[in-house]
Amino acid sequence: MAPPVNPPRPQPPQPRVVKPSQPFSICRFIAISLLTLLIVVGIVVLIIWLVLKPHKMVYSIENSSIHDYNLTNNNHLSGNFNFTLRAYNPNKRISIYYDHIDVKLFFNSQPIAFSNIEPFYQRRRNVTHINVSLPTNDVALYGDIARDFKTQRSGGNVEVEVKIRAKIRFKVGAWKSSHRKLKILCTPTVNYSDSRKNYKSFPCDADV
Numbered sequence: 001m002a003p004p005v006n007p008p009r010p011q012p013p014q015p016r017v018v019k020p021s022q023p024f025s026i027c028r029f030i031a032i033s034l035l036t037l038l039i040v041v042g043i044v045v046l047i048i049w050l051v052l053k054p055h056k057m058v059y060s061i062e063n064s065s066i067h068d069y070n071l072t073n074n075n076h077l078s079g080n081f082n083f084t085l086r087a088y089n090p091n092k093r094i095s096i097y098y099d100h101i102d103v104k105l106f107f108n109s110q111p112i113a114f115s116n117i118e119p120f121y122q123r124r125r126n127v128t129h130i131n132v133s134l135p136t137n138d139v140a141l142y143g144d145i146a147r148d149f150k151t152q153r154s155g156g157n158v159e160v161e162v163k164i165r166a167k168i169r170f171k172v173g174a175w176k177s178s179h180r181k182l183k184i185l186c187t188p189t190v191n192y193s194d195s196r197k198n199y200k201s202f203p204c205d206a207d208v
């Protein structure tokens with residue numbers, strides 16, 4: 001009876017040999033899995049990038065003009081600033097939803113008019129022209145700014161800043177991205193006199 005009890009005694013060392021190797025192999029398994037995952041994700045991102053070949057959208061302002069302009073003796077400005085915004089989506093596979101578009105007009109950093117543009121959907125490789133009208137009604141200009149405005153006006157044209165803030169979504173096939181903020185900044189020159197149009201195209205800076 002006693003001898004059969006003794007043989008199991010050498011067994012305990014066996015689990016001890018297995019135990020230290022187990023944490024090691026789990027660590028290695030996790031490390032290899034993470035590395036594989038990273039490589040796979042990297043390759044997928046690279047493939048998506050290569051297939052989509054994203055290009056920046058291009059914006060510019062044309063046909064800037066001002067109508068019914070009046071700057072009173074006490075520096076109150078009224079008038080209608082009209083522009084054509086040219087939006088170009090050069091992408092072959094990405095189309096764009098413009099869901100919410102705000103336009104603000106500044107002169108020397110002072111806001112003088114604001115407006116918004118109807119939401120629209122822009123297809124791939126499309127150029128869209130949008131007429132923007134920014135009415136200024138009896139806006140009090142600060143002393144220095146009014147003086148600057150008069151100086152530029154007597155020079156024949158006025159340089160303004162157009163700031164556009166838009167919420168956009170990208171569409172690729174049936175997939176739509178979440179909302180992103182788009183910022184566009186343009187500094188067109190407006191011919192102030194005779195309601196003439198400045199047909200020159202002014203490129204804008206865009207930031208998504």
Ligand SMILES: *[C@@H]1O[C@H](CO)[C@@H](O)[C@H](O)[C@H]1NC(C)=O
Binds near residue numbers: 062063199
């Ligand atoms: C705006 O300018 C473009 C060319 O720059 C011209 O083709 C277009 O007819 C103009 N639009 C208006 C409303 O004047």
Ligand SMILES: *[C@@H]1O[C@H](CO)[C@@H](O)[C@H](O)[C@H]1NC(C)=O
Binds near residue numbers: 069070072
């Ligand atoms: C500009 O506005 C002032 C004050 O409203 C008015 O007296 C003046 O006639 C206006 N000038 C023009 C050219 O409309």
Ligand SMILES: *[C@@H]1O[C@H](CO)[C@@H](O)[C@H](O)[C@H]1NC(C)=O
Binds near residue numbers: 121122123125127128
């Ligand atoms: C761009 O899309 C608009 C609206 O779908 C369309 O009216 C216009 O003709 C298109 N322009 C070009 C150059 O494809």
Ligand SMILES: *[C@@H]1O[C@H](CO)[C@@H](O)[C@H](O)[C@H]1NC(C)=O
Binds near residue numbers: 129130131
């Ligand atoms: C912009 O306005 C001009 C007239 O000022 C018009 O001929 C042109 O069709 C308009 N363009 C758009 C896209 O509404």
Ligand SMILES: *[C@@H]1O[C@H](CO)[C@@H](O)[C@H](O)[C@H]1NC(C)=O
Binds near residue numbers: 080082131133195
């Ligand atoms: C300026 O824009 C407004 C609103 O779109 C329009 O009613 C007006 O005719 C435009 N003026 C010119 C000269 O294009």
Ligand SMILES: *[C@@H]1O[C@H](CO)[C@@H](O)[C@H](O)[C@H]1NC(C)=O
Binds near residue numbers: 190191196
């Ligand atoms: C508007 O102003 C620009 C820059 O001074 C000038 O080159 C252009 O001829 C002017 N356009 C008109 C219609 O007067």
